Amino acid sequence: MAIHVIRPGMLTTVQDTGRWGYQSRGVPVAGPMDPVSHRLANALIGNDPGAATLEITLLGPELEFESERIVAIAGAEFDVTVDERSAPVGAAFVVAAGTRLRFGARARGSRAYLAISGGVAVPEVLGSRATHVISAMGGIDGRPLRAGDRLPLGAATGARAAAPPADRIVPLPDKPARLRVLAGPQRERFAADALDALQSAPYTIAPNSDRMGFRLTGPKLTHAGSADIISDATPLGVLQVPASGQPILLMADRQTSGGYPKIATLIAADLAVAGQLAPGDEIVFELCTPRDAMAALIAQEQVLLRVERA
DSSP states (O other), rough: OEEEEEEESEEEEESSSOOOOGGGGTTOOOSSSHHHHHHHHHHHOOTTTTEEEEEEEOOOOOOEEEEEEEEEEEEEEEEEETTEEEEEESSSEEEEEEEEEEEEEEEEEHHHHHTTTBBOOOOBBTTBBBTTTTTTBBBBBOOOOOOTTTEEEEOOOOOOOOOSSSSSSSSSOSSEEEEEEOOOGGGBBBOOTHHHHTTOEEEOOOOOOOOOEEESSSSOHHHHHHOOOOOOEEOTEEOOOOSOOOOOOETTHHHHHHHOOOOEEGGGGGGGHHHTTTTTTEEEEEEEEEHHHHHHHHHHHHHHHHOOOT
């Protein structure tokens, strides 16, 4: 069984939790830009957390289903219809065989995740179905969906609808979005006032940003010496700063290593908020403590676990 792509949307890709374990060999992780909404969409229909979903960016697709499936959409707010009948976002619903699921106008957020009972069953590459467009790896030939594509689905496994959370797990960003960071790992490579400068005014996501990273324009961050370091690992959500002093927030498709110093790292609980941003959006960074970062992650995880166990 499969779904047919009638219209692909702007940038719709197959994503699972990512291609972990190969970074030492230069293989990027990929995976969802908003990992929490990806996991929530799967949880709402009883899929495994690692099942592949469709990540839908800014402009959504139109899809035709060969077989009846339970589906759920989480993340950005879109108008969604099934054969012209309104369908919910943030809750499970049934799509009958032969019907079309359409994404219409977007209200807030940038990325939605469509989970389908049984998951999208494209072949795995290095243990993952995640699409990494830059290297043409995973998904459908390593690229975004095109009209005419046929996406195979896994066997429906008696998926059940779970109760949606009472409140949003991922608060869709305000204007500007507030993102909390921890200092480091190369804080000492910057001037004494660099962290204050980072928090002093909003940064704007530049038009040449993508899934690899958000190029930011705003207060300049001054290095204490050279802007070059011996290349080391690039974690998800790290802020690396080239010689221009304008930071780059590394996202899902980031390179595995880099030679620019990193002034701060986004806390894990706010990765999902960052994943809902797009070029033109503004970010305010706020330094927080490791204790606060852990508390925020625990609170987020508790809500997700309640849905998965419902």
